[in-house]
Amino acid sequence: GAGVSQSPRYKVAKRGQDVALRCDPISGHVSLFWYQQALGQGPEFLTYFQNEAQLDKSGLPSDRFFAERPEGSVSTLKIQRTQQEDSAVYLCASSPRILGETQYFGPGTRLLVL
Amino acid sequence: QQQVKQSPQSLIVQKGGIPIINCAYENTAFDYFPWYQQFPGKGPALLIAIRPDVSEKKEGRFTISFNKSAKQFSLHIMDSQPGDSATYFCAALSGGGGADGLTFGKGTHLIIQP
Numbered sequence: 001g002a003g004v005s006q007s008p009r010y011k012v013a014k015r016g017q018d019v020a021l022r023c024d025p026i027s028g029h030v031s032l033f034w035y036q037q038a039l040g041q042g043p044e045f046l047t048y049f050q051n052e053a054q055l056d057k058s059g060l061p062s063d064r065f066f067a068e069r070p071e072g073s074v075s076t077l078k079i080q081r082t083q084q085e086d087s088a089v090y091l092c093a094s095s096p097r098i099l100g101e102t103q104y105f106g107p108g109t110r111l112l113v114l
Numbered sequence: 115q116q117q118v119k120q121s122p123q124s125l126i127v128q129k130g131g132i133p134i135i136n137c138a139y140e141n142t143a144f145d146y147f148p149w150y151q152q153f154p155g156k157g158p159a160l161l162i163a164i165r166p167d168v169s170e171k172k173e174g175r176f177t178i179s180f181n182k183s184a185k186q187f188s189l190h191i192m193d194s195q196p197g198d199s200a201t202y203f204c205a206a207l208s209g210g211g212g213a214d215g216l217t218f219g220k221g222t223h224l225i226i227q228p
Contacts, residue, residue: 004157033215033216035215035216040221041220041221042120042203042205042218042219042220042221043158043203043216043218044218045215045216045217046215048215056215059215091157091158093157099146099207100146100207100215100216101146101148101163101207102160102163103148103160103216104160105150105157105158105159106157107155107156107157108156108157
């Protein structure tokens with residue numbers, strides 16, 4: 001079956017530009033997570049949705065980062081006024097469970113801010 | 115504050131050998147410990163996971179050993195193959211819900227030489 005998909009796969013943005021990253025989770029999965037992975041590092045948690053409710057956004061690095069999942073399926077991570085330090089791979093994961101176990105990851109969006 | 119410490123950072127093993135990757139944690143609220151495998155340009159893929167009430171779990175060539183008192187766990191790969199060359203991440207999740215996402219180690223870059 002189809003896994004988690006993310007688009008675009010690569011994004012180059014000029015500093016100050018707004019970007020939107022899309023995640024299509026596995027159909028029927030309740031939980032959706034966003035992670036940020038810097039080069040050579042492990043993923044770091046950004047935010048968590050249970051259906052359409054954003055239950056935790058404690059990992060978002062600044063108020064320039066915003067995520068939504070309005071209908072409980074597709075999610076969008078938006079970064080306003082991008083900075084060079086935002087350059088990273090942004091990973092989306094979904095899980096059929098509300099406890100966050102068994103997370104399936106998408107391929108990620110590689111963001112480069114120039 | 116690094117909540118999950120992973121070692122070694124890199125590892126080279128001959129084909130057929132048994133690479134061992136170790137992780138240690140401090141947060142006693144963690145109660146789910148997965149291992150992920152990541153190839154370049156791909157998202158992490160779940161390999162195997164364990165809970166603290168079990169000291170060992172095997173799935174195919176992958177084994178997790180868990181020492182609750184020492185707050186340590188490790189991944190063993192039996193009969194390693196060049197196709198196992200990848201970056202491996204340990205992770206942990208706290209009980210009571212997945213709202214805070216997985217906490218990852220920094221990763222181990224594994225090379226299996228033919």
